[in-house]
Amino acid sequence: MIKTLIFVILQSNILSAYFKVAKSTPQEVVIEFQGPDNFYKMLQVEDGSVAILDGEELLYKEPGVPYIPFFRIPIALDFRGKYTVEMTIVEKEQIPLKLAGLPEYRDDGLSLRFKKVTTKGTFPPKNLVYADTTYIQRGTPYANLHFSPYIYNTATGILTYIKKARFRVIREANSTPVKTGKWDIQFPSLKRTLLNYKGQSISLNGTKIKQNPFDEASLWFSVQITDDGVYRIAYEDLKKAGLNFEPPADQVAVYTLAGDTLPGDITQAYKTFKKIPIIIKDVNNNDIFDQGDYILFFGIAPHGVRFSKQNSKYYYYKNPYTDTTTYWIGIGSSTPLMDTLFVQPDTTINEISVFYHHERDLTNIGWKGILWEGESIIRASGSSEANLRLDFNLSEIHSPDGLLKIQLVGGWETSVRKVVIELNGIPLDTLTWSNYGIVKREINVSNLKSNNSLNIKLLPGAQGEGEEDIIYLDYVSCIYRKTTSSLSDEQAFYEGSDTMMAYIDLGLLSPLFVLDITQSTAPKIIPITQENGRFKASVFIAKGAMFYIAQNTKNPKKIKIEPRAGSLYNVEAGVNYIAITSKNFTSTLLKYKRYRESHLLKFDGEKWVESEGKVKIVAVEDIYRDFGFGQVDPVAIRNFLKQYFDSNPQDLLYVALFGDATYDYKNLRGGGNIVPAYEPVISSDIDDMKGARDEFYADMTGDGYADFYIGRIPVRTKEELSNFVDKLISYERKDLSGYWRSRYILVSDDEYNAAGIPSEMSWHLPYVDYIRRNLTLPFIEVREVYEIKYGSPGDIVERGREAKEAFIKTFNQGGLLLTFYGHGNPVQLTHEQMLILQDLPNLKTSGKPPLTMFFSCKVGAFTRLDPAHGIAEYMAVQDQAIASIASTISQFVSVNDYYGRYIHNLINDRRIYPVGEIAQNGKIYYSLTYYTLFGDPATMFSLPLPDSSLQVQVPDSLEIGNINYAVIEEGTPTTLYHLNILHKPIEITYVNSTVSPSVTYTYLGENSPIFTGSFDIKILPDTLHFFLPVTADTGYGALMGITRREGNKFLSYEIYPLHFIKGTIG
DSSP: OBOBOOOOOOOOOGGGGTEEEEEEOSSEEEEEEEOOSOOEEEEEETTEEEEEESOSSBSOOSTTOBOOBOEEEEEEOSEESOEEEEEEEEEEEEEEOOBOBOEEEETTTTEEEEOOOOOOSEESSSOSEEEOOOEEETTEEEEEEEEOOEEEETTTTEEEEEEEEEEEEEEOTTOEEOEEOSOOTTOTTHHHHSBTOSOEEOOOSOOOOOOOGGGGOSEEEEEEEOSOEEEEEEHHHHHHHTOOSOOBGGGEEEEEOTTOOOOOOGGGTTOOOEEEOBEEEOTTOSSBOOTTOEEEEEEOOSEEEEEETTTTEEEEEEOSSOSOEEEEEEETSOOOBOOBOOOOOOEEEOEEEEEEEEOOOSSGGGSSOSSOOSEEEEEOTTOSOEEEEEEEEOTTEEEEEEEEEEEEEEOSOOSOEEEEEEETTEEEEEEEEOTTOEEEEEEEESOOOSEEEEEEEEEOOTTOTTSOEEEEEEEEEEEEEEEGGGOOSEEEEOOOSSOEEEEEEEETSOOSEEEEOSSTTSOEEOOEEEETTEEEEEEEEOTTOEEEEESSEEOOSEEEEOTTTTGGGSOOTTOOEEEEEOGGGTTTTHHHHHHHHHSEEEEOSSSEEEEOOOEEEEEHHHHHHHHSTTOOOTHHHHHHHHHHHHHOTTTOOEEEEESOOOSOTTOSSOSOOSSOOOOOSOOOOTTSSOOOOGGGGGOSSSSSSOSSEEEEEOOOSHHHHHHHHHHHHHHHHTSSOSGGGGEEEEEEOOSOOTTSOOOOTTSSHHHHHHHHHHSSOTTSEEEEEEGGGSSOTTOHHHHHHHHHHHHHHHHTTOOSEEEEESOEETTEETTTTSEEGGGGGGOOOSSOOOEEEEESSSTTOOOOSSSSSOHHHHHHHTTTOSEEEEESSOOOHHHHHHHHHHHHHHHTTOOOEEHHHHHHTTOOSGGGGGEEEESOTTOEEOSOEEOTTOEEEBOSSEEETEEEEEEEEEOOTTOEEEEEEEOOOOEEEEEETTSSSOEEEEEEOOOOEEEEEEEEOOSSSEEEEEEEOTTSOOEEEEEEEEEEEETTEEEEEEEEEEEEEEOSOO
16 A cells, blocks of 8 residues: 655755765855856857856856856855955866847837957956955855956957866954854844855844934924925914924024935935024014014925036936925934125125926936836937927026036937937037937037027938837036026026136125025025125135025925824834835725734744744835935935844844835836835836846845845725735635645747747756656646647737736736746736736636736836836736746846746745745845845745545556555544645657758656545545556656645645556446
8 A cells, every 4th residue: 555755855055966065164265166067058049159157157248258147146144244256177178159148128118139259369368356345244244256267369259168167265463253053033134145154143122213203302393395495484384384382592402414315325324414504583582482483494496407516517416206305304403504705705696506407207217217208309200300308597697608418318229319408509519329328518608699499310220211219308418607696586606617716796686695605414504795886796616616696585385284294103013014105095004904913923943933022114205204304315215224233133034025116216207106116226227237126125135135024015095905914814714725835937038039040948847847847745736838839830819818818817827936937028918918918817816816926027017107007016906826936137147047946945844934034035046136026925825735634545556547545544624625636747859850850859748637626534444545647658757636624724645646547438
């Protein structure tokens, strides 16, 4: 009789396939590298075959260089500080090989092609090992080594491959030893992502956080402004906003961040607002701030002229997140007064520089977005030119000389375009560039006048008029000199390089104030005198000096009392989970909070166990108030989390962002930007390697990697949020049980690239097939949606249609896990359109949502305005997936391969894991940090747990075409069991003979169920009867799986391998 077998594939660090720790002491770590024999794959491209080397991220990114990858080797150390690395080459070989150039992504990440290698030389020229500084992850110091086992000479085409090597990581004398002990209780994935991990850690007991900056005053008012100016706030204004007493006149202070964004550098996470000097008018001189009294302060707008000390230039700044600057009035804080600047001038100036700036304020105009937007210039096919005319006035211009700054962006994939810039009918410059590049010009001009006309002509390039083209105007700035006597409520600055003390001629009318705003948070009053009927201000002029001439005072846009200002600095002890959302959603989350506080996974040192925890809901608006100091800025979210992490790093496990995000930070189009994303770079090309990265919020040490588990639930409405919470609770309670919880859906692209060349058979399907063969336990029912199974090779329409039908049908049967390898973007999977956005409403799992993983390009690009939700987002929000894992940028196939292996390898030990750890596991390459988890990071996920209470005896041989039996010796009466008998999988060979040479691949097929049913146990022992169809194959390899629900656990009992023989009847 056959008895049960419990299937577990032992976990390992996938890095250990190539790298092994040979020696580890407090002084040094020795790592040995053993490379694979087959270290490259051949790929058919338009001009022949090229080699793709094994490895992860690229060593070079400059045009024309060869594709040289490297391995990132994170090595846990017993010390913190500096180290040196020595490498010894043990074995190498040389072969002639034509390498591919760098990959280039097209069609919004859907297509990939390789550039040609045009740069001559040896790559890399010398160093094979690149050592970085010591980083800290969850308290563990580690060395970050980059190693490329390749040296390529582009002139000779000879590749040197280092097959074996040894590295010594040696501690330097001034480094600090750390303790070695138990696993970090809260971040067990370190053991699987760091070589040499033994529990090394610095203190994780928490650090003292910075004092609450709002403790400096007893009562706070936020004040919003939109423009530069001298602002007047009267006692009556504060009384109207809620001030109910009369404070001392010297206890009214003003604070601000001064309109700029928060720095992304983690070392400046505790940057706070500054107290600024003001003018206070105590009208009745009673030392009390009461009726008739007011204060004056200089406010700087979130847009305007700034001076860069780095390049000694004036430039126009525009805050990408907000159109308002927040100032704070603190009652009960001492009042610094504005100083007066006294100088002795020896000359007079009557002209000074000012800025004119034109910029259409669309959706960030590319500043932090994916698609560039601006004023478009479209040249239609067949047209000889297209024009954009901009008329602008320069009031009281003193000189025709000036500096014109212009930035243009290509909006079309074209060979070469030609652009002519004209000012007042005179050509200034002719530009040529191709594709999506950004072009910036600074042009000295001498034909400025009061009324100006700028004309931008878009002309055909060498390709002729037949090709349509489009460019965008981002901005136009003009620095010109203005007559000083005409200055009114505006900034002015001096562009010369000399230093002097001078009078500024102010004309016949005196302004209210002249301020030196060289330091905008420390303005100084400039005295105004009168001589011969003309007013003048005595100033100190130097490079970088800036002034503001105020003819009037201004009123703020809004004054609001803030009784809870600074409340988020009161860190609650023991918080395990922080949910960040909009104030509009907080009440909807209360049901989830109550549930999660009694159903939270914590790590006990060996395994994750369900226990109680503490959940805190925080409104993003409150984070802006306390950590953005009133400014809308996504970095404030990171800074808030940094405080909680530093205060109690052992407690904080999970952070969830409950709300969608878009790159429309200013909400100009309305809706969608509920919990913003962090996008750190300008993006002009939809196919560039840039995108949102939520892990920025979870990186507490600055190494680029998360220090707790983070996920985003991209809902836009309360209804979506409520439905998501219901879906998640039902999933974790196992409300709908069944064998679907033992089912994988494996999905693969085919061999065709975007050009219709069958060159990609070494990608996608082999990666899925590796998981199928090596990382899928035998009792898992596997459903395969491989595009090669459908339609005819080369028929993109037929193959896509049939694959789509199979995908929808298979998906709707439900499953535990869906793994996709292939080309994709937010709205489409595969060139053949196996799935497009419009298909998503047809996906209905009826309460059986899988964890969906898309190892592809940009399926997770979630900050688009249109569509509101891409594929990965939509599935996670709707009743289609319990969570989705997908990338926001284009990813190369080898990186995707390793990431998928890490995840599948993790879950095979048949333990419960939070989805956050599953998503975090294996992120050893920086590009993988752009993979986003769409879902609750605390979601409980596992393969069916082993059922130790069930014992079943099965005959040594079972007959096909007959009724068979099994004896249940032990079990739980009155419990509903589900029986599934899986056919043994067979190997299938795919042949594409439409090309020469033909393309073939042999993969392991499905283990389709040949019997399914449910039963309960009446008495023990009991007998179970089942029929095996005559179509089943004889021999060994089939499996019997029996599953059941126990509380909120799903248990499985397996018998393997079953032996089938031909029956005596049937």
